[in-house]
Structure formats: C-alpha cells, structure tokens
Amino acid sequence: MAKVLVSDPIDQVGIDILSQVAQVDVKTKLPPEELIKIIPEYDALMLRSETKVTKEVVEAGTNLKIIGRAGVGVDNIDVPAATRQGIVVVNSPEGNTIAAAEHALAMMLSLSRHIPDANLSIKENKWDRKRFIGTEVYKKTLGVVGLGKIGSHVASVGKALGMKLLAYDPFISKERADQLGCTLVDLDLLFSEADYITLHIPKTQETAHLINREALAKMKPTVRIINCARGGVIDEDALAEFLAAGKIGGAALDVFEQEPLGESKLRELTNIILTPHLGASTAEAQVNVAIDVAEQIRDVLLGLPARSAVNIPGLTPDVMEKLRPYLQLAETLGNLVAQLAGGRIEQLTIRLQGDLASNETQPIVVAAIKGLLSQALRERVNYVNAAIEAKERGIRIIETKDASVRGYSGSLHLEAKGSMGEHSVTGALLGNGEIRITDLDEFPINVPPSNYMLFTLHRDMPGIIGKIGSLLGSFNVNIASMQVGRKIVRGDAVMALSLDDPLPEGILSEITKVAGIRDAYTVKL
Ligand SMILES: NC(=O)c1ccc[n+]([C@@H]2O[C@H](COP(=O)([O-])OP(=O)(O)OC[C@H]3O[C@@H](n4cnc5c(N)ncnc54)[C@H](O)[C@@H]3O)[C@@H](O)[C@H]2O)c1
Numbered sequence: 001m002a003k004v005l006v007s008d009p010i011d012q013v014g015i016d017i018l019s020q021v022a023q024v025d026v027k028t029k030l031p032p033e034e035l036i037k038i039i040p041e042y043d044a045l046m047l048r049s050e051t052k053v054t055k056e057v058v059e060a061g062t063n064l065k066i067i068g069r070a071g072v073g074v075d076n077i078d079v080p081a082a083t084r085q086g087i088v089v090v091n092s093p094e095g096n097t098i099a100a101a102e103h104a105l106a107m108m109l110s111l112s113r114h115i116p117d118a119n120l121s122i123k124e125n126k127w128d129r130k131r132f133i134g135t136e137v138y139k140k141t142l143g144v145v146g147l148g149k150i151g152s153h154v155a156s157v158g159k160a161l162g163m164k165l166l167a168y169d170p171f172i173s174k175e176r177a178d179q180l181g182c183t184l185v186d187l188d189l190l191f192s193e194a195d196y197i198t199l200h201i202p203k204t205q206e207t208a209h210l211i212n213r214e215a216l217a218k219m220k221p222t223v224r225i226i227n228c229a230r231g232g233v234i235d236e237d238a239l240a241e242f243l244a245a246g247k248i249g250g251a252a253l254d255v256f257e258q259e260p261l262g263e264s265k266l267r268e269l270t271n272i273i274l275t276p277h278l279g280a281s282t283a284e285a286q287v288n289v290a291i292d293v294a295e296q297i298r299d300v301l302l303g304l305p306a307r308s309a310v311n312i313p314g315l316t317p318d319v320m321e322k323l324r325p326y327l328q329l330a331e332t333l334g335n336l337v338a339q340l341a342g343g344r345i346e347q348l349t350i351r352l353q354g355d356l357a358s359n360e361t362q363p364i365v366v367a368a369i370k371g372l373l374s375q376a377l378r379e380r381v382n383y384v385n386a387a388i389e390a391k392e393r394g395i396r397i398i399e400t401k402d403a404s405v406r407g408y409s410g411s412l413h414l415e416a417k418g419s420m421g422e423h424s425v426t427g428a429l430l431g432n433g434e435i436r437i438t439d440l441d442e443f444p445i446n447v448p449p450s451n452y453m454l455f456t457l458h459r460d461m462p463g464i465i466g467k468i469g470s471l472l473g474s475f476n477v478n479i480a481s482m483q484v485g486r487k488i489v490r491g492d493a494v495m496a497l498s499l500d501d502p503l504p505e506g507i508l509s510e511i512t513k514v515a516g517i518r519d520a521y522t523v524k525l
Pocket residue numbers: 071072073074093096097100145146147148149150151168169170171172200201202203204206207228229230254255277278279280281
C-alpha cells in the first residue's frame with residue numbers, strides 16, 4: 001500500500017480521502033533532518049506553509065510521486081528540484097481565496113478603526129474613546145497590487161464599501177479590471193494616490209521588496225498598507241523605519257520575511273497589526289484545501305492525472321482526456337524514432353500536421369520527448385520532467401505545424417538527429433483510435449506499432465522478403481505482419497515487420513549480411 005506523509009495540520013476530511021488508497025502518517029513540526037530521514041519511505045507528501053520542502057528533502061524523497069500543498073503558494077517547495085525528479089507538485093488554487101481576501105479586508109477595517117488596540121485597552125479596564133477615533137473607508141482610494149483571485153475579491157468588496165479602486169497587475173487585461181470597477185494604473189500612481197494599499201501578488205524575483213524605501217517615500221503619509229500575500233514583498237526594515245517616523249499611517253501584516261516571526265522591530269510599533277499567517281485559517285478554507293489536495297494525491301497514486309499540477313504546464317485533466325490518444329501516438333513515435341536513431345540524440349523535430357496542427361502543441365511535444373527519453377531513462381522520465389531532462393541532455397527541440405498535410409484526421413511527424421544518424425517517422429490515428437505508423441524515413445507504410453518490430457532498408461528486388469522470412473523462421477521468430485514501402489519500383493524500400501517474439505542476439509548482423517539489405521533496426525515498443 002502507498003504511504004502518505006502529512007507534515008502540517010490539515011483537516012480530517014483530507015486524511016479520510018487519503019486513507020482510501022494509502023497508509024497515512026501525520027507527523028507535524030518535524031525538524032528538517034528528521035523529515036529528510038523519513039521521506040524515502042513515502043510516495044506522497046502533503047503539507048501547508050510550515051514544512052519547507054528543500055532540494056535536500058526532494059532529493060531524499062526517492063519514492064515520492066507527488067507533493068501536495070494544501071493552499072495556493074508553493075514557495076515553501078523547491079518546485080524546480082521536484083520537477084527535475086519527476087515529482088508532480090499540486091496545490092489548491094482557489095480553496096482559500098475567500099478566506100485570504102476576507103482576512104485582508106478585516107485587516108483594512110481593523111486598521112481604520114483601531115480594533116485590536118481598542119480591544120486591548122478595554123480589557124485593561126480602560127474606557128478610552130478619544131484615542132480610537134478612526135477613519136472611514138467609504139470614498140477612500142484602495143490600491144490593489146495583484147488583481148488575481150484574491151485581489152479581485154478584495155476589489156469587489158472594496159467597491160461595495162464605496163471605495164475608489166486603483167489596481168496594478170501587468171498580466172491583467174483592461175477589460176477584466178473594468179469588470180471589477182478598477183482603474184489599471186502604474187505602480188507609481190497607485191503608490192501616490194492610494195489611501196490603502198493591499199498586496200495580492202506572489203513572491204517572485206520581480207516582487208521581492210516591491211515595497212521598499214523608494215516606494216514608501218512615494219506614498220501618502222496617511223497610507224495604510226496590508227500584506228496578506230507573501231512575506232518578502234515588503235522590506236520589513238524599511239517599513240518599520242517609515243512607521244516609526246510616522247511617515248506612513250499604518251500597516252497590517254499576516255506574512256513575514258521569516259516565519260515564524262522572530263525578533264523584529266515590527267513588534268515594537270503601535271501603528272501596526274500583526275497576525276501569524278492566518279489568511280487561510282478558516283474552517284471552510286481548511287476543508288476546501290484539504291479535499292482539493294487530498295483528492296489529487298489519491299488520483300495520482302491511482303495513476304490518474306492531477307487537476308492543479310503546477311509543474312505540468314498545459315496538461316490539465318481536460319486537455320489530457322481530449323488529447324490522450326494523440327499523447328499515446330506521440331510517445332510511441334518518440335520511442336520509435338529514438339531507437340531508430342540510436343546513440344545520443346541531438347535534435348528532435350516535432351511537426352503537427354493536418355487537423356492536429358490546430359491543437360495545442362505543448363502536451364504533444366512533451367509526450368514525444370517522454371517517448372524519446374524512455375529508452376535512456378525508463379520510468380524516471382514522465383510528463384513532469386521530460387522537457388527539463390531533454391534540455392539538460394542538450395537535446396534541441398523544434399516544434400512546427402503544417403495544416404496543409406492531407407490524409408487521416410491529422411498526423412504527427414518526428415525527426416531525430418543523433419550521433420549515429422538521422423531518422424524520421426510519421427504516425428496517425430485511425431477512426432477507432434488505433435495508432436498507425438504511416439511513414440518511415442520518407443517511405444510510405446501502414447503498420448500498427450507492436451511490442452517487437454524489425455525495420456530494414458533494402459533494395460527492392462525479388463527474393464529479399466523470402467530470405468528475411470526464412471532467416472527469422474530459423475531463429476524461431478514468428479512474424480505477425482509485414483509490409484514493404486517504396487517510392488519507386490526496384491529502388492530503395494523499407495520493410496516493417498511486427499513480430500510475436502523478441503529478436504535473439506546476433507540475428508541483426510545475420511540480417512544485414514543478406515544481399516540487398518542496407519540497414520536493419522530492431523525496436524521494442
Ligand atoms: N495569507 C495567507 O494565508 C494566504 C492565503 C492564500 C494565498 N496567499 C497568497 O496570496 C497571493 C495571491 O494569491 P491568489 O490566489 O490571488 O493568486 P493569483 O495567481 O490568482 O493572483 C496573483 C496575481 O498577481 C499578479 N502578479 C504577478 N506578478 C506581479 C507583479 N510583478 N506585479 C503585480 N502583479 C503581479 C498576477 O498577474 C495575478 O493576477 C499569493 O502569494 C498567495 O500565496 C496567502
């Protein structure tokens with residue numbers, strides 16, 4: 001039975017789902033060295049934001065098939081390392097959207113009305129009403145940085161509160177911003193105009209310290225900044241400096257550069273609200289993310305696709321379902337052409353032809369690469385790491401489309417250039433989904449792939465087919481089907497044989513000795 005390690009607290013509903021297919025061990029707050037020690041036992045790892053899945057953890061996870069993040073941000077997982085190792089990384093892109101948005105809005109209103117300080121004061125037996133004069137958000141300007149799922153919800157509620165909305169998101173269309181009632185502006189304008197700035201962006205190279213001294217200097221002295229996205233998008237030292245000097249109005253932070261927050265100047269400030277990464281901490285969100293991610297882990301352990309894999313670009317279950325026969329075709333042809341070319345492959349050209357040319361190329365290309373590398377890497381290559389493995393091996397991948405090619409309802413043409421030569425294959429699907437190899441090295445054929453195959457390049461002359469048949473017979477190899485493809489009579493030709501049995505050692509050199517045979521290749525599919 002598969003084994004799943006749950007290394008952060010997740011809702012029981014997730015454990016129940018995982019238990020349908022696996023032994024589930026819940027071990028939270030594991031020190032990194034302990035995690036590295038036990039991770040080789042596990043097929044899957046499920047976590048929230050506390051566990052750090054470093055390169056060392058990934059590399060120690062030699063049996064890991066999937067890492068599931070019960071939440072959105074995967075920045076606590078070394079995704080490139082997981083990708084290189086062929087481990088699917090999944091998340092729950094929408095399970096905690098509302099929770100995080102509502103936390104940001106709660107922070108905004110709490111800042112405006114001094115709720116945390118007023119609460120503390122009354123609990124200290126005071127009745128201080130003067131100190132806690134607030135401000136209204138109505139008719140104030142809310143600057144939303146990052147108009148994705150959470151940012152959009154914050155904007156909608158901000159609109160309902162009567163706020164004027166500015167937004168900065170270089171990847172969002174004007175139409176989408178208009179729909180939400182936001183005016184898309186550049187960052188400088190947002191910084192200088194906003195009364196409230198709320199951050200809803202991932203932490204990336206571009207967004208690290210987006211809010212730094214320079215940015216803070218452009219803001220209104222009354223501005224209030226809310227960060228329920230990721231620590232590190234704000235330079236905490238700069239923020240503390242501006243807050244202490246009264247150069248900005250206030251801040252509310254749910255996320256920090258280091259978590260848990262250690263010693264920090266932020267704790268000493270009065271005009272700040274701090275929460276310990278609670279954005280996703282609602283009962284509803286925890287159920288949502290637990291179900292979402294546990295179901296994906298269960299599916300992957302059962303050999304099914306994951307619906308929110310962050311490291312299999314373009315290969316969603318919908319695409320997978322639609323393209324499944326073509327993915328199989330691409331893998332088969334990739335595997336075939338790699339064996340024909342032999343040796344080290346330097347370049348693979350993939351051409352989607354006819355109707356297939358109107359399809360999305362990426363999954364088909366990945367499938368062809370997976371097939372190509374399956375000879376060298378066997379089960380180590382999968383849809384996650386195929387492209388990266390090819391790149392690391394210096395294989396140049398060229399994708400092209402040619403809608404003008406006729407025949408079948410679309411075909412796929414692969415050319416591999418390797419250290420031992422250059423070969424090409426074309427394949428298509430019949431109406432019933434069966435694969436046909438329709439062309440080999442530019443010679444037309446029409447054969448289904450089979451486990452054991454023999455291809456020859458020979459001179460089209462009488463007697464040659466018989467000689468090959470007798471030779472195979474003398475080695476007790478049964479021929480299931482045979483076809484010859486040629487361009488001109490008595491010119492060059494190829495012969496494709498599907499065999500019931502593997503070819504014994506040594507037979508290939510006997511075949512190449514037959515008069516008229518120029519080359520012979522055995523292939524196992
Ligand atoms: N505090 C919490 O507990 C909590 C909970 C959930 C999500 N989050 C975090 O909130 C953030 C937003 O999550 P989401 O679900 O809305 O993600 P999302 O992917 O839907 O939205 C992110 C948006 O940021 C935009 N963006 C990317 N780079 C940008 C840049 N340089 N400048 C401006 N915009 C940029 C993207 O175009 C996108 O629209 C993530 O960092 C996520 O990890 C935190």
